[in-house]
């Protein structure tokens with residue numbers, strides 16, 4: 001399906017809402033029934049009709065259709081955060097005694113779930129370096145139920161060979177889940193490689209304006225129905241109609257924003273790579289990236305998020321540089337209009353900071369919608385501090 005059709009037309013029926021161009025925010029908790037028959041049917045299958053907005057809601061339905069089509073998926077579910085998309089997709093597919101294989105250093109709230117919560121229910125997780133398929137093979141046990149991927153991750157951008165992992169998992173009856181927040185369906189289509197469930201933090205590129213927290217999960221209808229009934233309805237983690245509407249609005253400009261950011265990022269990275277105070281830049285489509293060939297095989301693009309490694313071995317210099325920047329804000333998240341920087345040193349603290357450890361000298365950077373020259377001039381004046 002063409003992206004222009006998906007983002008501008010799919011799922012929208014203006015005759016249902018006064019021919020308004022923008023779909024309405026259907027801000028209602030419940031829906032009225034005309035007959036007992038209809039009520040009974042709704043109770044029997046809450047996915048078949050509008051009953052209560054914790055489940056189905058017309059504004060959310062439009063979003064679900066678009067997000068499913070973007071991923072080439074049978075269906076999509078939308079959550080009130082990316083974290084709940086992670087939680088629900090995993091929880092619906094495990095029971096006591098099961099085992100999970102996860103790539104090392106997944107998104108922090110995924111690893112907190114694997115490390116702190118699931119062991120209380122007798123579910124264990126093995127972390128592996130996902131850059132080598134042999135590590136997956138070696139970690140599989142008879143009780144392995146899920147392989148959890150994040151390709152690329154959002155600090156070192158390590159990739160997994162999605163096609164090879166999906167093939168291996170299928171031969172062992174293991175469900176594969178990927179966090180595809182970095183690429184979005186525009187730049188990577190995990191389901192086409194055989195991955196079962198693809199999730200994203202819609203807070204990032206899909207929303208795109210740093211004003212909404214949301215998550216999305218796509219895959220086969222059968223898998224998603226199970227997650228809808230066992231998780232989303234039960235723990236009430238669906239999105240609100242208003243936030244669904246904000247994501248719909250963000251989606252309209254997704255290709256334009258990604259295209260702009262892609263071009264700007266290229267220029268910013270090329271400036272940083274040639275700067276004497278920067279040891280290296282880590283970016284999956286950079287010619288020096290160790291997994292470049294795999295990146296080209298499975299990704300159509302990469303955009304605003306990358307990591308720099310400072311040559312400086314001084315904690316205070318890194319802090320001073322960071323706060324000398326006028327247009328890169330010091331904050332978590334990414335994918336919005338504003339450029340960001342998050343040095344690892346900030347989370348480590350001056351006492352534990354050790355410049356011998358490369359990761360301590362890393363800063364994650366995000367290029368937003370500003371112009372390249374505007375950002376480069378800012379970096380240039382701040383780098384003089386180092």
Ligand SMILES: *Cc1c(COP(=O)(O)O)cnc(C)c1O
Nearest residue numbers: 081082083107154181201203214
């Ligand atoms: C932000 C993020 C999440 C979590 O999404 P929220 O919407 O913040 O709950 C998950 N994975 C990645 C890679 C992220 O960047």
